[in-house]
Amino acid sequence: MGAKLRVVRRRIKSVQSTKKITRAMELIASSRIVKAQQRVEASRPYALQLTQAMEDVARQTGSVAHPLLEEREHSARVGVLVVTSDRGLAGSYNSNVLKVGEDLMKEVRSRGLEPVVYVAGKKGVGYFRFRGVPMRRSWQGFSEVPPYDKAEEIGTALIEDFAVHEINELHCAYTDFLSAFTLRATGKRFLPIAAHEVRGGGARGVHAEYLFEPGPAQILDHLLPQYLITKVYAALLESAASENAARRRAMKAATDNAEELIKILTRQANRARQDEITTEISEIVGGAEALSAAAEG
Amino acid sequence: MTVEVHVVTPEREVWSGTAEQVIARGAEGELGILAGHVPLLVRLSIAPLRIQTEGGDWLMAVVDGGFLHVTSEEGRTRVDVLAAHAELAGEIDLQAARIRKEEAEVRLQSHATRLAEAEMASARAELAKAVARISAAG
Known part of the structure; x- marks a missing residue:
C-alpha cells in the first residue's frame, strides 16, 4: 500500500471514531433535554401555588412591607449571579450567558456601584478566576441535573448577604429555555422582589374571614425567602435544559462535519488507490513490453 | 362534600386527589380541614400529614415544614400543601x-x-x- 493511501485511511479512521463520540453525546444530550424539560414542568405547580399564597397575603393585608421587598436608596454593592455549565462542548452556551453577566456588571459599574460576583457552574468559575475577578461565592458540580437542595443553599446564601447589606440588589444571568431551538441568555433582577410580583394581577376579592397562622408578617417572613429560592431553582432548571439543548446542537454540527469530512477523505483515498493501480498496471505493461522486445531481438 | 388536595414540592407533585379531610400540624397546633373551611394560610411544622381519602382510608405522608393554603372557589374547597420536601408513607x-x-x-x-x-x-x-x-x- 502506498504512503499516501495509508495516511488518508488513518485519518478516515480517526474522524470516524470522533464522529462516534459526538454522535453519542448528541443522543445523550437529546434524552437529557426531555428529562430537563420534565423537571421544569414538575416545578411549575409549586411555584404557581407559592406565588398565589404570597398574593393572598398581599391582598388580605393591603400593603406589605418586608426587607426583601425594600428598594434600597443607598446601594453601593450589587450582586450578580451567573449560571453556567460544569462541562464544555456546548457551543456558545457559556460564552453567551457570561456575556450577559459581563453586561450586567458593566451596567452596575456605570451607575457608580460595585458588582459582587456569584457563580454557579465550573465554566463560569474558570472564566472569572482566569480574569482575576474575585468571586464572593461559587457552586459547582450539578449544572446538568440541579437538585432543589442546591437552589436552597444558593438562595439562602444570597438572602444572608442581602440581609447584612453585603449586597443591596441581586441580578441573575441565566439561559432561558424557550424551545429546543431557541435559547436566550437573559439578565433578571431577583432582589429586592418587585412589588408587582407580590401583588399579582388576579382580582379575587378580599375575604373577611381569611385566617393566617401565625400572623401575615411571620408568614411572609417564610414565604418570601422561599419565593426567591424557587426563582433560583427555576433559573437552574432552565439553564440545565438550555445547556443540554446547546450541547445537542453543537454535537449535531460536529457529527455533520465529521460526515462531510469522511466523504471528502474517502474520495481522496479512492483516488490514491486508483493512482496506485494505474501505476502498477503501467509498470506491468512496461515490463511485459520490455520482455517481449528482448525475446524478439 | 370533599376537598381537592394537592401536595406539591418544587421537584414534583407528591399527591393530588379528592379527600374528606386533611389533618396537619401547623406552627400553632394541629388543624383539620374539612370542606367549606374558610380561606387559610398556615405555616406547617415538620410533621406527619394525614389525608382521609374519599373511601374513608387514611393516607399518611410527611412534610418538612412549608405551608398549607386553603382557598375556595364557587363553593369548592381546595387545599394546597407546599413543602420543600414531602413523602408519602410508602416512599419513606x-x-x-x-x-x-x-x-x-x-x-x-x-x-x-x-x-x-x-x-x-x-x-x-x-x-x-x-x-x-x-x-x-x-
Whole structure:
C-alpha cells in the first residue's frame, strides 16, 4: 500500500471514531433535554401555588412591607449571579450567558456601584478566576441535573448577604429555555422582589374571614425567602435544559462535519488507490513490453 | 362534600386527589380541614400529614415544614400543601430515617456545648425530620 493511501485511511479512521463520540453525546444530550424539560414542568405547580399564597397575603393585608421587598436608596454593592455549565462542548452556551453577566456588571459599574460576583457552574468559575475577578461565592458540580437542595443553599446564601447589606440588589444571568431551538441568555433582577410580583394581577376579592397562622408578617417572613429560592431553582432548571439543548446542537454540527469530512477523505483515498493501480498496471505493461522486445531481438 | 388536595414540592407533585379531610400540624397546633373551611394560610411544622381519602382510608405522608393554603372557589374547597420536601408513607425509607435520627441525636448530645446556634438548629431540624418520618411510616 502506498504512503499516501495509508495516511488518508488513518485519518478516515480517526474522524470516524470522533464522529462516534459526538454522535453519542448528541443522543445523550437529546434524552437529557426531555428529562430537563420534565423537571421544569414538575416545578411549575409549586411555584404557581407559592406565588398565589404570597398574593393572598398581599391582598388580605393591603400593603406589605418586608426587607426583601425594600428598594434600597443607598446601594453601593450589587450582586450578580451567573449560571453556567460544569462541562464544555456546548457551543456558545457559556460564552453567551457570561456575556450577559459581563453586561450586567458593566451596567452596575456605570451607575457608580460595585458588582459582587456569584457563580454557579465550573465554566463560569474558570472564566472569572482566569480574569482575576474575585468571586464572593461559587457552586459547582450539578449544572446538568440541579437538585432543589442546591437552589436552597444558593438562595439562602444570597438572602444572608442581602440581609447584612453585603449586597443591596441581586441580578441573575441565566439561559432561558424557550424551545429546543431557541435559547436566550437573559439578565433578571431577583432582589429586592418587585412589588408587582407580590401583588399579582388576579382580582379575587378580599375575604373577611381569611385566617393566617401565625400572623401575615411571620408568614411572609417564610414565604418570601422561599419565593426567591424557587426563582433560583427555576433559573437552574432552565439553564440545565438550555445547556443540554446547546450541547445537542453543537454535537449535531460536529457529527455533520465529521460526515462531510469522511466523504471528502474517502474520495481522496479512492483516488490514491486508483493512482496506485494505474501505476502498477503501467509498470506491468512496461515490463511485459520490455520482455517481449528482448525475446524478439 | 370533599376537598381537592394537592401536595406539591418544587421537584414534583407528591399527591393530588379528592379527600374528606386533611389533618396537619401547623406552627400553632394541629388543624383539620374539612370542606367549606374558610380561606387559610398556615405555616406547617415538620410533621406527619394525614389525608382521609374519599373511601374513608387514611393516607399518611410527611412534610418538612412549608405551608398549607386553603382557598375556595364557587363553593369548592381546595387545599394546597407546599413543602420543600414531602413523602408519602410508602416512599419513606425507614432504615435511612432511623440512621438519620441517631446521627442527629449524636450530634446534639456530644457537641451540645460547643455547637453554634445555627448548627444546633440544623441538627434539631434533622432530628425532627427523621422522627416525623418514622412516625408517619410506622
